[in-house]
Amino acid sequence: MSIAATFEIEYLQYLDPEGKPVRKDFPEFTRDLDHMVELYKLMVSTRVFDTKSIALQRTGKLGTYASCLGHEAAHVGIGSAMRREDVLAPSYREYGAQLYRGVQPREVYLYWGGDERGNDFQNAPKHDFAWSVPIGTQCLHAAGAALAFKIRGEQRVAVCTIGDGGSSKGDFYGAINIAGAQNLPLVAVIVNNQWAISVPRRIQTGAKTLAQKGLAAGLFAIQVDGNDIIAVRKAMDDALARARSGQGGTVIEAVTYRLGDHTTADDARRYRSEAEVKEAWTRDPVKRLRAWLESKKAWDAKKEEAWKAECEAWMDEEVNAYLKTRAQPVEAMFDYLYAELPADLAQQREQAIALERGH
Amino acid sequence: MSIAATFEIEYLQYLDPEGKPVRKDFPEFTRDLDHMVELYKLMVSTRVFDTKSIALQRTGKLGTYASCLGHEAAHVGIGSAMRREDVLAPSYREYGAQLYRGVQPREVYLYWGGDERGNDFQNAPKHDFAWSVPIGTQCLHAAGAALAFKIRGEQRVAVCTIGDGGSSKGDFYGAINIAGAQNLPLVAVIVNNQWAISVPRRIQTGAKTLAQKGLAAGLFAIQVDGNDIIAVRKAMDDALARARSGQGGTVIEAVTYRLGDHTTADDARRYRSEAEVKEAWTRDPVKRLRAWLESKKAWDAKKEEAWKAECEAWMDEEVNAYLKTRAQPVEAMFDYLYAELPADLAQQREQAIALERGH
Amino acid sequence: MAQVTLIEAVTMALAHEMARDPSVVVLGEDVGVNGGVFRATVGLQEKFGELRVIDTPLDETTIAGVTVGLAAQGMKPVAEAQFEGFIYPMMEQIACHAARMRNRTRGRLSVPAVWRAPWGGGIHAPEHHSEANEHLFTNIPGLRVVLPSSPSRAYGLLLAAIRDPDPVIFFEPKRIYRQYKEEVPDDGEALPLDVCFVLRDGTDVTLVTWGAQVKETLEAADALAAEGISAEVIDVATLKPLDFDTIHESVKKTGRCVIVHEAPRTAGFGAEIAARLAEQAMYDLLAPVERVTGYDTHIPLFRLEMKYLPSVERIVAAAKRTLAAS
Amino acid sequence: MAQVTLIEAVTMALAHEMARDPSVVVLGEDVGVNGGVFRATVGLQEKFGELRVIDTPLDETTIAGVTVGLAAQGMKPVAEAQFEGFIYPMMEQIACHAARMRNRTRGRLSVPAVWRAPWGGGIHAPEHHSEANEHLFTNIPGLRVVLPSSPSRAYGLLLAAIRDPDPVIFFEPKRIYRQYKEEVPDDGEALPLDVCFVLRDGTDVTLVTWGAQVKETLEAADALAAEGISAEVIDVATLKPLDFDTIHESVKKTGRCVIVHEAPRTAGFGAEIAARLAEQAMYDLLAPVERVTGYDTHIPLFRLEMKYLPSVERIVAAAKRTLAAS
Numbered sequence A, B: 001m002s003i004a005a006t007f008e009i010e011y012l013q014y015l016d017p018e019g020k021p022v023r024k025d026f027p028e029f030t031r032d033l034d035h036m037v038e039l040y041k042l043m044v045s046t047r048v049f050d051t052k053s054i055a056l057q058r059t060g061k062l063g064t065y066a067s068c069l070g071h072e073a074a075h076v077g078i079g080s081a082m083r084r085e086d087v088l089a090p091s092y093r094e095y096g097a098q099l100y101r102g103v104q105p106r107e108v109y110l111y112w113g114g115d116e117r118g119n120d121f122q123n124a125p126k127h128d129f130a131w132s133v134p135i136g137t138q139c140l141h142a143a144g145a146a147l148a149f150k151i152r153g154e155q156r157v158a159v160c161t162i163g164d165g166g167s168s169k170g171d172f173y174g175a176i177n178i179a180g181a182q183n184l185p186l187v188a189v190i191v192n193n194q195w196a197i198s199v200p201r202r203i204q205t206g207a208k209t210l211a212q213k214g215l216a217a218g219l220f221a222i223q224v225d226g227n228d229i230i231a232v233r234k235a236m237d238d239a240l241a242r243a244r245s246g247q248g249g250t251v252i253e254a255v256t257y258r259l260g261d262h263t264t265a266d267d268a269r270r271y272r273s274e275a276e277v278k279e280a281w282t283r284d285p286v287k288r289l290r291a292w293l294e295s296k297k298a299w300d301a302k303k304e305e306a307w308k309a310e311c312e313a314w315m316d317e318e319v320n321a322y323l324k325t326r327a328q329p330v331e332a333m334f335d336y337l338y339a340e341l342p343a344d345l346a347q348q349r350e351q352a353i354a355l356e357r358g359h
Numbered sequence C, D: 001m002a003q004v005t006l007i008e009a010v011t012m013a014l015a016h017e018m019a020r021d022p023s024v025v026v027l028g029e030d031v032g033v034n035g036g037v038f039r040a041t042v043g044l045q046e047k048f049g050e051l052r053v054i055d056t057p058l059d060e061t062t063i064a065g066v067t068v069g070l071a072a073q074g075m076k077p078v079a080e081a082q083f084e085g086f087i088y089p090m091m092e093q094i095a096c097h098a099a100r101m102r103n104r105t106r107g108r109l110s111v112p113a114v115w116r117a118p119w120g121g122g123i124h125a126p127e128h129h130s131e132a133n134e135h136l137f138t139n140i141p142g143l144r145v146v147l148p149s150s151p152s153r154a155y156g157l158l159l160a161a162i163r164d165p166d167p168v169i170f171f172e173p174k175r176i177y178r179q180y181k182e183e184v185p186d187d188g189e190a191l192p193l194d195v196c197f198v199l200r201d202g203t204d205v206t207l208v209t210w211g212a213q214v215k216e217t218l219e220a221a222d223a224l225a226a227e228g229i230s231a232e233v234i235d236v237a238t239l240k241p242l243d244f245d246t247i248h249e250s251v252k253k254t255g256r257c258v259i260v261h262e263a264p265r266t267a268g269f270g271a272e273i274a275a276r277l278a279e280q281a282m283y284d285l286l287a288p289v290e291r292v293t294g295y296d297t298h299i300p301l302f303r304l305e306m307k308y309l310p311s312v313e314r315i316v317a318a319a320k321r322t323l324a325a326s
């Protein structure tokens, strides 16, 4: 038998669910415990932020909200590995990555609160893409960004995130395919949280791993424990370095679990068992990193309490800022549509304003 | 290092370009030399048909035509392995498969001659799909057909063909993905003829083989020498048997070469060297099978001559039938649009007829 | 007889037709165990099994193409686009295959499929969940485009859509999914797919609309009645093929026409109705045609969306303008 | 000064703008070495290299999405859909992102991109190569839709489209790609993207059209002139945003309007023009508006396609009907 090609998909993990090392060769960055604490702190603040968001929604102060509960290692792992000049093209729940890059909680609230200004990031890189609701489409934006970097000879990388469900969409395939064909600096991270709303991973595809989808495009492909931030971060570091130096793109599958409902409009009890969710909690990424940090004496209950209090205060401030934001005037729906408003639209704008003023 | 998955892509070939066996374990069906001669004859008639088509186009009797020159082993290999009750969803140049299934040359001429009736196959299975011009879309039709078979519990298989270029389109990915997810009886054959109009295989994707795209969907995947009909047929037989018995779908990459222009509207000299084409002729699939059959004393120059003459006569008859076909009346554009013509369209139909009659 | 909401009527029609015709299957994202994100397919998988109620991978192109394949091979698929805003990847299959298969093959193959999608704004939904994009399909030959506006019409029109031998785009006005209940007998009676419904007789002005906007339009008619103005209200229901006769008859009587829809104005389907009036009803019109529509902007995120959607106030004002003009 | 065909004018504009602005890149299928299947990009890869003239994998969704990504990150991409019939997979990216990016981000990101596509019938092409589907885009807020009908307008409008800070759909009437040559100076002068062009002055009837149909419409005006009827001919050129004023001014003068387009009639863009006439020009009209269009069927394969497309005869007849009516 003649063999045309062979492939291997590596599975990368450093910490077991209890935060115990499963291998010895820890990456260099883990030696910097201050940095590891920083990562942990952002995972915690992401979770505090998320809890606050859901509370806001439940009390009618937010529209539908997509929680990130359980994805903290994956998201912070992604965001923390990137440089500011890199471009992030997220879908809709990667707050951990976005907060790291400077997106403000108040902006997230604005967006899910029905106000476009949430997408006008003030502190995050201006070039980062906004949330992308149409599944998969953001992958192609990242590919386009990566192509722009290649054309301009910039040492920047475009990163997109996509769900297990989203990795079924043609856009994902198109993005990794052009990345392979054009050798683009693209890192595509499949955040496999086992569910696409109510559709489980097993109904989504017959592929054994989602990482192997990268093989279809000739990219580097790796599967990591998405609840182990060290694994996520290491895979990201490697992928970013390769991409930055012109060695091509990578597909990373981060295996994690969506601990919450799909969004606040969803009720996951309809389609999955509480036992499954309970079991998934044993792999909680926050708990895991905390255990490891505590084993290194880099963290303790007191610090935990202090940091949580700080986060609460931060979020309260953000919520206040959000709630105080004055509504946009009616003409806002016209004013950002084109760089310059066409004449017939200017007329409609006047009408809308007149109507608003009671004619 | 922990390995999540490993894969191998087999390359299958029985005959070398000179028609010499490259391995011993020939498939059972090759013992039936009458059948092998039958396959050869259809490859030859396909080529005669193709030549005739181009001549028709050059003399203004056909519109744009997509030649199948060089694809005969792949196409006949596909068509001959299928059962009549199976469904074929071709793109636009797989005449070798279609003639085997009963599509008449006159129908091909009608279609490329600008007459929809070419798609109303008279002898071929009524359930076969028509030519599909929008690249990749037919793969999903095949997946849908396969799903219908599964729902109804039928032992039938849906086969789609797609080009190397087409395998970049999201539709192809979607089709193999749902086939894997739903365990559908689908066989997707990538006829890799190295070119998508002017775009070479290397610009199309960074994947080492196109077969490995099947891995993204968890399907069986194999690469075959697409100029070796024995290899194509064997891979098809295996894939069809697996699909028929509920064991799942397959992606077959048949590596061949487009010896002609993309279509008669194309001039391939603009973008590829004559040397490359000349070299590709050394792997001519027709010559190869002939050499093997001659080595088995199953074919000779006299038979060749006689068969070619027969083909010529056949094609002449088909051309005549085509040229004698009376044009459709103007109302034909209305009469097959809906099962029943909506009232406002009936009015337009009357107008068109009146206009045609000079009011 | 059941008292049902519009969405329950959809479920009822699906269940009815699936029980009657084994070739009917439902496919889409989350249509199975979850019963659809709006609960339109709730209970169907339990009743008819996983082979007939199929959770697909997350790819609208796949859903659309598989639907074409199923339909061409003897099934009657009802595909769901989870929201109208996600229907774009389905367009190639709908425009190039569903709408053309019968014509292409001179009747040999056909696509008796339905594409359902929750449609329109006003439910405080996130981005891309509030579009009214029926215009995408109304210029495509070979399709039917249907938009029911009441539980009974949803039931009867969906039955008709499933039974129709040709492809039907079936938009469901999600804002009024649960607005009110109506007695809808589950009697399997389909409604015709080529007529407009006159919801209210009137003599002074004709109000033409479809979908959720029927609500505001009827309220506007009430408001006008209070001022002594008699408005006829027409629910177009099937946009394609358009039953212009019913509209024209009404305008012959009233001489005035206000067209109301929530899609953006320019090249929205209201333009077609106004155009036919300009062609065929010029001598009947006593006043210029009015359109009350969404602005030519994207429907804003939900803080402003109600300012985008046509309001009773805007409809009443337009109707009064037609009366003032003549 | 060069004598150029419409397609040569396209190439000239692309080359001009690529030389002037290093952020302009061209991408699509076969746009590189092959110079495009219609030769629109011929010579560009030689001149500007593979980094700026990019042969993409065969996936329109990819092309569209990468174009959005490029544009949002500081490039000015000009993407090609090989034929208008293959533009459907681009729609999600165009409707959901290109058209919305600026609005979504309150101006932070924008998509200064152009989508070019050869458009329309009449060249004896295979299936899916002859559609006129501008309707897909005219209802989508945030886009511009442009359709030049002469070499000089192709040059000037394409320059404007590339320079425009927002997304532009640029359809090129392939039937007249090589119909005639015109002197077009390569002077980098753009034409405005928001005006209709009056191609011929007249007093009796206004003929409004766009794209390849400008040819038949001008011929119809000639034929009418021979009978003493003075027809004004307007090339809409930019469908969105629509310069209705120019059309209205003409109709104020003539009192009669015939709209000519090759897309199917129902909900074609002609409907919008007729609708605005019904709203704003009712008192100017001396006769019902007429539309001469493709039928509400698919454009047939080429044996019958010329019977589908509006002919001089049909335009003349319609114009005469408007004169007979008043």
Ligand SMILES: Cc1ncc(C[n+]2csc(CCOP(=O)(O)OP(=O)(O)O)c2C)c(N)n1
Pocket: A093, A133, A134, A135, A162, A163, A164, A165, A166, A167, A193, A195, A196, A197, A258, A262, C029, C058, C060, C082, C086
């Ligand atoms: C094109 C498109 N289709 C459907 C939807 C509706 N929808 C929103 S999220 C979702 C599931 C996504 O699952 P996955 O990709 O796994 O991401 P996750 O939500 O789990 O992070 C669906 C179907 C959408 N937003 N876009």
Ligand SMILES: Cc1ncc(C[n+]2csc(CCOP(=O)(O)OP(=O)(O)O)c2C)c(N)n1
Pocket: B093, B133, B134, B135, B162, B163, B164, B165, B166, B167, B193, B195, B196, B197, B258, B262, D029, D058, D060, D082, D086
């Ligand atoms: C969706 C779509 N895009 C573009 C085209 C134009 N086109 C026709 S054939 C072709 C190349 C196809 O190449 P490949 O898939 O390798 O098949 P081959 O022609 O080599 O058999 C292209 C781009 C099309 N028909 N459909």
Ligand SMILES: [Mg+2]
Pocket: A163, A164, A165, A191, A192, A193, A194, A195, A196, A197, A258
């Ligand atoms: Mg998921």
Ligand SMILES: [Mg+2]
Pocket: B163, B164, B165, B191, B192, B193, B194, B195, B196, B197, B258
């Ligand atoms: Mg090819």
